[in-house]
Amino acid sequence: MIKEDSEQTVSVRRESMADYLSPLVRGIKPSGIRRFFDLVSSRKDIITLGVGEPDFVTPWHVREAAVYSLETGKTQYTSNAGMPELRGAIGQYLNDSFAVEYNPANEILVTVGGSEAIDLALRALITPGDEILIPEPCYISYSPITSLSGGVAVGIETFAADNFKLRADQLKAAITPRSKVLILCYPSNPTGGIMTREDWLPIAKLVEENDLIVISDEIYAELTYGSNHVSFAAMPGMKDRTILVSGFSKAFAMTGWRMGYACGHSDLIAAMLKIHQYTVMCAPIMAQYAALEALQHGLEEKDRMIESYNQRRRLVVKGFRDIGLECHEPQGAFYAFPSIASTGLTSEQFAQRLLEEGGVAAVPGDVFGLGGEGHIRCSYATSVTQLTEALDRIGQFVHKLKQG
Amino acid sequence: MNELQLKVLELLKEDARRDAELIATMLDEPVEEVKQAIAAMEQDHVIVKYATVVNWSKVDDEKVTALIEVQITPERGRGFEGIAEHIYLYPEVKSVYLMSGAYDLLVEVEGKNLKEVASFVSNKLSPIDAVLSTKTFFILKKYKQDGIIFEEHEGDHRLMVSP
Numbered sequence: 416m417i418k419e420d421s422e423q424t425v426s427v428r429r430e431s432m433a434d435y436l437s438p439l440v441r442g443i444k445p446s447g448i449r450r451f452f453d454l455v456s457s458r459k460d461i462i463t464l465g466v467g468e469p470d471f472v473t474p475w476h477v478r479e480a481a482v483y484s485l486e487t488g489k490t491q492y493t494s495n496a497g498m499p500e501l502r503g504a505i506g507q508y509l510n511d512s513f514a515v516e517y518n519p520a521n522e523i524l525v526t527v528g529g530s531e532a533i534d535l536a537l538r539a540l541i542t543p544g545d546e547i548l549i550p551e552p553c554y555i556s557y558s559p560i561t562s563l564s565g566g567v568a569v570g571i572e573t574f575a576a577d578n579f580k581l582r583a584d585q586l587k588a589a590i591t592p593r594s595k596v597l598i599l600c601y602p603s604n605p606t607g608g609i610m611t612r613e614d615w616l617p618i619a620k621l622v623e624e625n626d627l628i629v630i631s632d633e634i635y636a637e638l639t640y641g642s643n644h645v646s647f648a649a650m651p652g653m654k655d656r657t658i659l660v661s662g663f664s665k666a667f668a669m670t671g672w673r674m675g676y677a678c679g680h681s682d683l684i685a686a687m688l689k690i691h692q693y694t695v696m697c698a699p700i701m702a703q704y705a706a707l708e709a710l711q712h713g714l715e716e717k718d719r720m721i722e723s724y725n726q727r728r729r730l731v732v733k734g735f736r737d738i739g740l741e742c743h744e745p746q747g748a749f750y751a752f753p754s755i756a757s758t759g760l761t762s763e764q765f766a767q768r769l770l771e772e773g774g775v776a777a778v779p780g781d782v783f784g785l786g787g788e789g790h791i792r793c794s795y796a797t798s799v800t801q802l803t804e805a806l807d808r809i810g811q812f813v814h815k816l817k818q819g
Numbered sequence: 820m821n822e823l824q825l826k827v828l829e830l831l832k833e834d835a836r837r838d839a840e841l842i843a844t845m846l847d848e849p850v851e852e853v854k855q856a857i858a859a860m861e862q863d864h865v866i867v868k869y870a871t872v873v874n875w876s877k878v879d880d881e882k883v884t885a886l887i888e889v890q891i892t893p894e895r896g897r898g899f900e901g902i903a904e905h906i907y908l909y910p911e912v913k914s915v916y917l918m919s920g921a922y923d924l925l926v927e928v929e930g931k932n933l934k935e936v937a938s939f940v941s942n943k944l945s946p947i948d949a950v951l952s953t954k955t956f957f958i959l960k961k962y963k964q965d966g967i968i969f970e971e972h973e974g975d976h977r978l979m980v981s982p
Contacts, residue, residue, distance in 0.1 A: 456979055
């Protein structure tokens with residue numbers, strides 16, 4: 416009898432490793448950017464506009480602060496929420512820069528990059544079946560992380576004609592009784608779109624009326640050109656409804672350090688901290704010392720880098736327009752998102768042929784979700800010489816296409 | 820100097836080959852005004868010259884460079900100016916600075932080899948009446964000059980494509 420039982424167990428053995436995997440994970444599509452990365456990596460002599468990170472190396476004094484922390488034996492865990500000095504400095508910085516006030520004691524959590532903060536926020540908030548509203552085109556991780564927590568990602572298409580701003584009527588149309596969270600990312604990767612105070616007000620009203628929580632990914636906050644960034648958390652009544660996510664990667668050129676943070680209502684931060692302490696314990700201590708140095712002595716250097724992006728932004732936007740590609744004016748981040756629709760190609764076709772025939776890598780817009788098709792994302796965080804050469808090559812390629 | 824001129828200078832300092840059109844685009848200013856700013860600075864000798872920074876150690880035809888600390892008796896009424904000019908007019912002399920501290924002039928001298936520089940010091944520089952003493956230091960390697968690192972190790976280590 417015992418033998419029969421064991422045979423039965425064997426008969427339901429899983430046939431492949433994939434059968435062991437959680438259906439939630441199996442359901443996630445591989446990222447389109449990954450496929451394009453493999454294509455680009457096989458090529459030589461190309462200029463890449465596909466990089467989503469600063470071309471500056473972290474300023475030396477910041478690196479030195481991390482080295483010094485190692486030399487003086489700072490190799491331990493820190494408080495789960497991050498070193499109190501660092502949380503204090505983040506609170507001060509956010510208040511000075513964006514007029515949002517958070518108590519470092521219980522409203523600020525230091526995370527392993529902004530990415531972890533988004534994951535924590537979604538995990539803390541989602542009950543399976545909840546709808547998560549995501550304006551698109553957007554950063555590629557929101558929808559997969561939503562699915563991992565059992566949420567349902569609901570994309571809201573935004574348009575070049577609106578400078579890729581989120582319009583209240585579009586948001587309203589997407590809201591259902593199951594809507595719980597709205598994820599915002601302005602300044603936007605990949606479009607460079609921003610939201611002003613006037614743009615935010617009707618959005619804030621809808622958030623209030625529909626009792627939504629907002630995860631506002633403001634990782635590009637410092638990188639705005641011509642106007643100062645307006646944090647969604649600074650809108651009247653929105654502070655308690657918003658989890659503000661940001662970090663050091665973009666403005667301070669610290670991508671590899673993985674230093675991010677989340678700020679919000681103490682109950683929400685406490686819930687996120689619970690997950691954080693069981694999963695990663697704390698962000699690496701040497702990176703926290705580097706981040707502290709960046710906030711204490713790195714602001715001028717940050718402003719210089721932003722000015723340099725702005726110069727290159729103007730160059731690239733003019734370049735695309737001169738080539739005859741429509742390009743809305745990106746007012747934030749370090750991406751231009753020109754339309755390639757006039758060439759008659761899809762984003763994928765254009766990007767692939769530009770790579771093969773023109774020797775320039777740009778990311779096809781469709782990988783960023785709704786509204787991305789017909790565009791390519793071009794990062795201008797690369798040297799002026801490279802940008803000039805890339806624009807020349809794109810110009811020749813487009814000219815050839817249009818000649819037929 | 821106005822604000823535009825300063826911004827133009829910053830961009831030219833990074834790369835002197837940038838033309839007025841490129842600079843105008845980068846600064847979002849009219850091309851004509853950028854051209855005028857450059858012309859004015861050339862006129863005033865704010866922009867002295869558009870030269871090339873060369874890493875001579877990569878050229879077969881190697882040179883040696885020495886920094887020489889020179890002590891001087893200043894001249895009545897002219898101070899250091901006359902002596903400095905006397906020294907900087909030699910083509911071997913690449914730069915001359917008036918210094919505070921234990922010596923007066925710091926003179927950079929370039930020659931084909933050690934012998935040539937030594938000969939310049941003993942035959943040209945030291946015999947000048949006002950020169951009291953010299954101390955010569957040969958440069959073994961240049962790591963950085965005028966803010967430009969000669970052998971950049973930091974490079975671009977970014978992935979070709981990232982989200």
